[in-house]
Amino acid sequence: MPPVDIRRWHRLFGIALTDLFADTSWRVELEKELALKSQLLDVAIIEGPGEAPAVPEGLPDGLDGLRAHNLLTYKSQHEALTAWTLDELIGHYVSYRKLTSPKDALIPEAAFGLFAVATRFPEGLAREVTLKPAGPEGVFDVPWGARHIRLVVLRRIARHPRNAPWELFSAEQDRLRDGVMGYRARRRSAMALLRALYQAYQLEDPDMAYTMEDFLREERAALLNDLTPEERQRLIEGLAPEDVLRRYSADDVVKGLSPDELRRLKDRLDRMH
Incomplete structure (x- = not known):
């Protein structure tokens, strides 16, 4: 098996969120540079001006209550979400807030939401801090210093069509099948995301790639018929x-x-x- 490309998973995850917020007043920025020394924030979801809908309908669990600036760290099936991950997220928040604020005053704290999305349940972190259930299954609030971080565990979320964007990254056969069947791309170009995910899974787990190939075959036929x-x-x-x-x-x-x-x-x- 070739070496695992962690950045590929992070990039695909960001592209999925970009499609989720397509045609709204929000923009999604990937791998945002926050310092002279490379420190990349995985995803920023930022409210923008305009007459487009405020947020997409049917957001996946855990993304309710978005603020004007939402900073998100992501850990794939190959990575553990740890205390250090959350420390880094707080550091990104501090840097981002300084960079985006006007010179004379910082943007208010209330304008920021912090999110951690992990494919696997963070067993080690759960031994260090209390993960407080935040309503939907698989969604937790984590007190971290003076901030609260919203945690979404992709392998524990409810199996529902609204969670299809999450399930695409669950790396579990049954959940992936639910994800590809329930996924509704906002733009036709987002089909490229599914093809890229198919290739990523094919390299790492051919069984899961087969699940996506059935879906892509149907989509190709539907595209041709259109x-x-x-x-x-x-x-x-x-x-x-x-x-x-x-x-x-x-x-x-x-x-x-x-x-x-x-x-x-x-x-x-x-x-x-």
């Missing part, structure tokens, strides 16, 4: 025959094509072989 005959023909003409049949079933390819288009497709395949 195209006009002209768009479908242009797509087909841009691919080699073996690539067409690798991406789409034969039935999907010919569905909706006119007799003339079918004849042109047959002629092209004959020439290629």
Whole structure:
């Protein structure tokens, strides 16, 4: 097995949140630089101006009560959420607050929310500090100095369609299946996220990759059906025959094509072989 790429998981997690807040007044910034020496905050979810909806409908558990600035640290299935992780999050908060505040006054504390999202339950942290249940299953509040941090454990959240963005990163077969079936991309371009997740899981656990491949096959067929005959023909003409049949079933390819288009497709395949 090739070495695990931790940053890949962090990047994909941030992209999922970017799609979740698409077409709203909020922006999502990934791997935000906070110092001259590289100190990257995983995700910042920031309220912005405009007439777009204040927050997306059906946010996953744990993201309720967003503030104007929400700083989030994430730990994948390969990493433990520890006390040091939360110390770092507080440090990021201090740096971020200084960087974004006007010169004459700091942005009020109440404008900031701190979040930690972990795939695995933090057993070690739970022995050091009380994790207070915060309503939904798998969501906790963690007192940390003068601040409170909202903790979301992806393998303990409720299995519900609203939690599909979380379940995509659960690294558990059944939850992943729920996630891919319940996931509703805000933008069609977000399908690239699912393809990237498929590749990541394929490298680490082919069984979970198979779950996502079924979903992606259906999505590819649905995308093809949405195209006009002209768009479908242009797509087909841009691919080699073996690539067409690798991406789409034969039935999907010919569905909706006119007799003339079918004849042109047959002629092209004959020439290629």
